[in-house]
Amino acid sequence: MASNLDFSLTLSLLFAAAVLLQWLLRIWLVSRQVRHVARHRATVPEAFSNRISLAAHQKAADYTLAKAKLSLIDITLSAAVLLCWTLLGGLDRLNHGLLELMGPGLGQQLALLASFAVISTLIEMPLSLYQTFRLEQRFGFNQMTLGLWLGDLCKSTLVGAIIGLPLAALILWVMGSTGSLWWLWAWGTWTVFNLLLMWIFPSFIAPLFNKFEPLADESLKSRVTQLMERCGFAAKGLFVMDGSRRSAHANAYFTGFGNSKRVVFFDTLLKQLNPGEVEAVLAHELGHFKHKHITKRMVMMFGVSLLGFALLGWLSQQPWFYSGLGVDILQSKYLGVPAENNALALLLFMLAVPVFSFFITPLMSAMSRRDEFEADAYAMQQADGAQLASALLKLYEDNASTLTPDPWYVSFYYSHPPAVDRLARMPAPSGSL
Numbered sequence: 195m196a197s198n199l200d201f202s203l204t205l206s207l208l209f210a211a212a213v214l215l216q217w218l219l220r221i222w223l224v225s226r227q228v229r230h231v232a233r234h235r236a237t238v239p240e241a242f243s244n245r246i247s248l249a250a251h252q253k254a255a256d257y258t259l260a261k262a263k264l265s266l267i268d269i270t271l272s273a274a275v276l277l278c279w280t281l282l283g284g285l286d287r288l289n290h291g292l293l294e295l296m297g298p299g300l301g302q303q304l305a306l307l308a309s310f311a312v313i314s315t316l317i318e319m320p321l322s323l324y325q326t327f328r329l330e331q332r333f334g335f336n337q338m339t340l341g342l343w344l345g346d347l348c349k350s351t352l353v354g355a356i357i358g359l360p361l362a363a364l365i366l367w368v369m370g371s372t373g374s375l376w377w378l379w380a381w382g383t384w385t386v387f388n389l390l391l392m393w394i395f396p397s398f399i400a401p402l403f404n405k406f407e408p409l410a411d412e413s414l415k416s417r418v419t420q421l422m423e424r425c426g427f428a429a430k431g432l433f434v435m436d437g438s439r440r441s442a443h444a445n446a447y448f449t450g451f452g453n454s455k456r457v458v459f460f461d462t463l464l465k466q467l468n469p470g471e472v473e474a475v476l477a478h479e480l481g482h483f484k485h486k487h488i489t490k491r492m493v494m495m496f497g498v499s500l501l502g503f504a505l506l507g508w509l510s511q512q513p514w515f516y517s518g519l520g521v522d523i524l525q526s527k528y529l530g531v532p533a534e535n536n537a538l539a540l541l542l543f544m545l546a547v548p549v550f551s552f553f554i555t556p557l558m559s560a561m562s563r564r565d566e567f568e569a570d571a572y573a574m575q576q577a578d579g580a581q582l583a584s585a586l587l588k589l590y591e592d593n594a595s596t597l598t599p600d601p602w603y604v605s606f607y608y609s610h611p612p613a614v615d616r617l618a619r620m621p622a623p624s625g626s627l
């Protein structure tokens with residue numbers, strides 16, 4: 195029979211190999227993207243030559259290249275940090291320190307989760323600051339002041355603590371006191387909590403960060419309302435969000451569900467697009483709703499998290515799961531109290547699973563791209579396809595999205611098909627350059 199030590203060593207090796215493979219794959223994909231975009235920087239692709247200026251094309255290329263180069267640092271840093279937390283013993287040390295300080299119990303476990311979250315945020319902070327105030331700034335997208343950035347950070351930490359700590363306490367309590375089927379109860383708690391969060395998010399959380407005002411433009415409003423009636427979509431309101439406070443990137447989205455459902459337009463979107471184009475973009479979003487993409491994704495997420503909790507339920511009982519990921523519970527003086535390791539099990543699980551699930555990213559991206567084509571097709575039935583095409587082109591140009599991405603990079607990461615593939619299925623864009 196294989197010993198615990200064998201399993202532990204096997205897990206360590208598997209994990210290290212997966213981290214390395216993931217790192218290599220990500221670096222390879224980004225360097226492909228960099229080479230591809232740089233190679234096509236000199237000329238606007240034929241399909242867009244009478245619509246997109248060379249200056250806009252080159253801005254998109256430079257922006258894409260700058261982001262890609264920054265992501266090389268991000269990829270390497272996150273792989274290193276992950277190894278530090280796990281195999282190099284970071285989590286083990288943090289856990290022991292807190293045990294010395296507080297003794298075992300729910301308090302110590304919550305402190306472990308909270309300090310992990312705080313340390314992770316601190317590690318990510320320099321890169322996030324650089325991204326906002328150097329990179330986005332350089333291309334004219336950033337609208338934030340340092341004050342607003344710090345305010346956001348304080349608010350999101352506070353909201354995270356107010357929502358996250360009670361949830362974590364509840365999950366840890368469920369794990370420790372509902373017997374061997376705890377993972378089923380924990381999954382139920384998690385699912386109910388997520389639904390609740392989706393329900394309260396639009397009315398209570400999003401307004402903490404942005405101002406939402408009812409859509410005032412009457413002609414656009416009646417146009418959009420007619421479209422929604424045609425499509426059989428009942429939303430509680432049409433709102434304009436002051437996205438321009440933070441960024442010049444434009445967007446529109448649906449949020450909430452049930453009777454809290456609303457349509458949100460970024461003010462930047464309304465500034466860039468004419469009413470016909472806004473209608474076409476909304477029709478695309480309604481296409482996602484009509485094809486039940488959001489519901490399907492939610493059901494899939496809940497199904498996957500059920501499997502996840504079941505797996506966690508089993509793994510958390512295996513000493514090799516901890517030792518294989520660098521946490522030596524066998525030498526802890528608190529050994530033998532399995533419930534005392536629940537927070538550790540959660541953290542290790544959250545750190546380890548993405549390393550392995552990364553490899554199905556292309557599958558998820560392909561599904562998402564198929565959904566986008568479906569939503570485009572629906573939009574062309576319900577609104578003007580030429581307007582949708584010209585809206586897309588404007589958004590690509592204003593967001594400086596590259597028109598010449600690397601095909602491998604696209605199939606791995608892109609949640610939306612590249613512009614050239616989407617436009618190929620649409621009538622020629624309306625209006626002129």
Ligand SMILES: [Zn+2]
Pocket residue numbers: 478479482566569
């Ligand atoms: Zn879409």
